[in-house]
Amino acid sequence: xxxxxxxxxxxxxxxxxxxxxxxxxxxxxxxxxxxxxxxxxxxxxxxxxxxxxxxxxxxxxxxxxxxxxxxxxxxxxxxxxxxxxxxxxxxxxxxxxxxxxxxxxxxxxxxxxxxxxxxxxxxxxxxxxxxxxxxxxxxxxxxxxxxxxxxxxxxxxxxxxxxxxxxxxxxxxxxxxxxxxxxxxxxxxxxxxxxxxxxxxxxxxxxxxxxxxxxxxxxxxxxxxxxxxxxxxxxxxxxxxxxxxxxxxxxxxxxxxxxxxxxxxxxxxxxxxxxxxxxxxxxxxxxxxxxxxxxxxxxxxxxxxxxxxxxxxxxxxxxxxxxxxxxxxxxxxxxxxxxxxxxxxxxxxxxxxxxxxxxxxxxxxxxxxxxxxxxxxxxxxxxxxx
Numbered sequence: 183x184x185x186x187x188x189x190x191x192x193x194x195x196x197x198x199x200x201x202x203x204x205x206x207x208x209x210x211x212x213x214x215x216x217x218x219x220x221x222x223x224x225x226x227x228x229x230x231x232x233x234x235x236x237x238x239x240x241x242x243x244x245x246x247x248x249x250x251x252x253x254x255x256x257x258x259x260x261x262x263x264x265x266x267x268x269x270x271x272x273x274x275x276x277x278x279x280x281x282x283x284x285x286x287x288x289x290x291x292x293x294x295x296x297x298x299x300x301x302x303x304x305x306x307x308x309x310x311x312x313x314x315x316x317x318x319x320x321x322x323x324x325x326x327x328x329x330x331x332x333x334x335x336x337x338x339x340x341x342x343x344x345x346x347x348x349x350x351x352x353x354x355x356x357x358x359x360x361x362x363x364x365x366x367x368x369x370x371x372x373x374x375x376x377x378x379x380x381x382x383x384x385x386x387x388x389x390x391x392x393x394x395x396x397x398x399x400x401x402x403x404x405x406x407x408x409x410x411x412x413x414x415x416x417x418x419x420x421x422x423x424x425x426x427x428x429x430x431x432x433x434x435x436x437x438x439x440x441x442x443x444x445x446x447x448x449x450x451x452x453x454x455x456x457x458x459x460x461x462x463x464x465x466x467x468x469x470x471x472x473x474x475x476x477x478x479x480x481x482x483x484x485x486x487x488x489x490x491x492x493x494x495x496x497x498x499x500x501x502x503x504x505x506x507x508x509x510x511x512x513x514x515x516x517x518x519x520x521x522x523x524x525x526x527x528x529x530x531x532x533x534x535x536x537x538x539x540x541x542x543x544x545x546x547x548x549x550x551x552x553x554x555x556x557x558x559x560x561x562x563x564x565x566x567x568x
Contacts (some may be wrong), residue, residue: 185538189249193257194475197223197244201263202234205291207231210282214244217565218253220269220297221260225282231293238297269296272304275434276422276441277415285376321346321423323416325409329353330381330401330483334395337403342413351389365400367391369424373470374417375444379400380482385410389417392432395563397477397487418442446471447544452515453478454533458507462514462531468495469541471548474557475564476521491521491528492564493548499524502545504538507531521545525565 190391197213205213215229216222217239224232224241232239242249266423268302273279280288295301323344341365350365351372371392378386383403385487387410390399404410425437447469452462466482469475476491494500498557505518507529515531516540522528532538553561 186248189251189254190244192254193244193249194256196261199261202261204262204284206262206265207296208280208282208284208289215241216244216257217241218256220265221257221266227282228289228293230241232297235294235298247548249480260360268303269300270302273302274419274437276418277302278418278442281400283380285384287378287407288376288411288414291407294408295411321419323413325403325404325413327353327402327410327413332485335483340402341401344413344416344420346423349420349422351391351417367393369417369420370428372417374414374442376414380448387414397475397490399485405520440472443470443472445469446547447541448482449537449541450482450533451478451519451537451541454507454529456526458527467530467547467567468542469544471544471551472553473560474548474553475560476545490564491523492561493521493545494523494561495551495553498553500549502542502549504542505529519545 193216195521202212202213202223205228206217207224207228210225210227213223213225213228215224215226217224217229217232219238219240220232230239232241242253267405278288280292282543298397300351305456326339327342329340330336331338343352343354345352349369351367351369353365354361355364367389368391373390375388375390376386377388378384380388381385381401381403385403385405385407387402388399389402390397392398404413409479421441422437425432425440429437445468447467449467450464451467453465454460454462465478465480465488468477468479470477477487478489478491479487499522501522505520506516507518507520515533517532517535519530519532519538519541520527521530530541532541
C-alpha cells in the first residue's frame with residue numbers, strides 16, 4: 183500500500199531537481215502540478231490547459247492529491263528533460279516558446295502543438311501544411327483576418343498574404359487579389375506582438391512596421407487560437423529568414439532575440455509641449471527597448487504615432503527622474519517623470535506612484551544599455567525631425 187506522506191515527499195524532491203524545477207511548458211518556477219500521463223511537472227496555469235486535454239494528459243497536485251507507488255515510479259523514470267527530448271525534439275529556431283507572463287492563447291497553443299498535434303516530435307515537418315514548404319525560398323502563408331478599420335474602429339475581414347520569398351506582408355481590402363494589395367509591408371521592419379487587452383479580443387495581434395519614417399500599426403484577430411498563433415509564428419519564420427539573409431554570420435541564438443519582441447512598457451501618461459507651458463494632454467505611450475524609442479499616440483489603437491522620443495545612454499546626455507513639475511496647466515495627474523535629452527526636456531505625468539516608478543525603471547533600463555551602431559542612425563533620424 184502506498185505511503186501518502188512518503189510519496190508526496192518523493193515527488194517534491196523530484197520537482198526540485200534542476201530538470202524539473204521549472205514548468206515544462208512556460209518555465210514558471212517551482213511547479214507543483216504534474217501530468218502523470220505525460221510525465222512532466224507543470225505550473226497551476228498550464229495545468230488548466232492540460233485538464234482540457236483529458237484524452238492525452240491527466241493532472242494532479244503534488245501537495246493535495248493522493249499518489250500511489252506506480253505513479254511515483256513513472257514520474258521517476260520520466261520528468262521534464264525526457265518530455266522535452268520527445269515533444270520538443272524538432273522545434274524550429276523561429277518558433278516562439280511562451281513564458282509564464284505571456285497571454286493565454288500563446289501558452290495554450292504551445293501546449294496543444296506539443297502534446298495534442300505532436301508538431302515537434304520530428305515525425306511531421308513544421309510549419310503546418312498551410313505554410314508552403316515545397317521550396318524554402320517560396321514559402322508563403324495566406325488567410326483571412328479581422329482587421330480594425332479606420333471608420334468607427336470596426337473590425338472587417340481582410341485577406342492577408344505573407345511571402346518569405348519577397349519578404350513582404352500584404353493585405354487586401356477586397357477578397358479579389360487582382361485589384362492589388364491595400365498595403366505591401368516589408369518584413370525588414372515588422373514586429374508582431376499579442377495584445378488581447380488592448381484590442382479587446384483574446385486572440386488580438388498588433389503588427390507594427392515602418393512607413394515614411396513613421397511607425398504604423400495594424401490590429402487584427404482570428405476566431406481560432408490555433409490560426410492566430412500560426413500567423414504569429416509564420417511572420418516570425420519570415421522575419422528569421424530575412425535576418426539570416428541580412429546577417430549571414432549571426433548565430434541562430436543571436437538572431438532569435440531580434441525576430442520579434444514585446445514592448446518593455448505601455449500605458450497612458452499626460453504630456454505637455456516643449457515650452458512646458460502648454461496644456462497637458464493624455465497620450466498612450468509605448469517604450470520599444472530594442473529600437474530605443476518612446477512613442478506616443480492619441481489613443482492606444484491609433485494606426486500612427488503622434489511623435490517619438492529617442493532614448494539614448496547617460497554618456498550621450500540622456501537621463502530620467504521622478505519630478506514635481508513647476509507648471510501643471512490642464513493636468514489631472516500628479517506623479518511626474520522627466521526625460522532629459524540633448525535637445526530638450528520632456529515632462530510626463532502618471533496617475534499613480536506605482537506607474538511613475540515603473541516608467542522610470544523601464545526608461546533607466548533602456549538608458550543603461552550600450553548603443554549599437556544602428557542606434558546612432560535612428561537617433562540622427564529622430565533628432566533631425568524634431
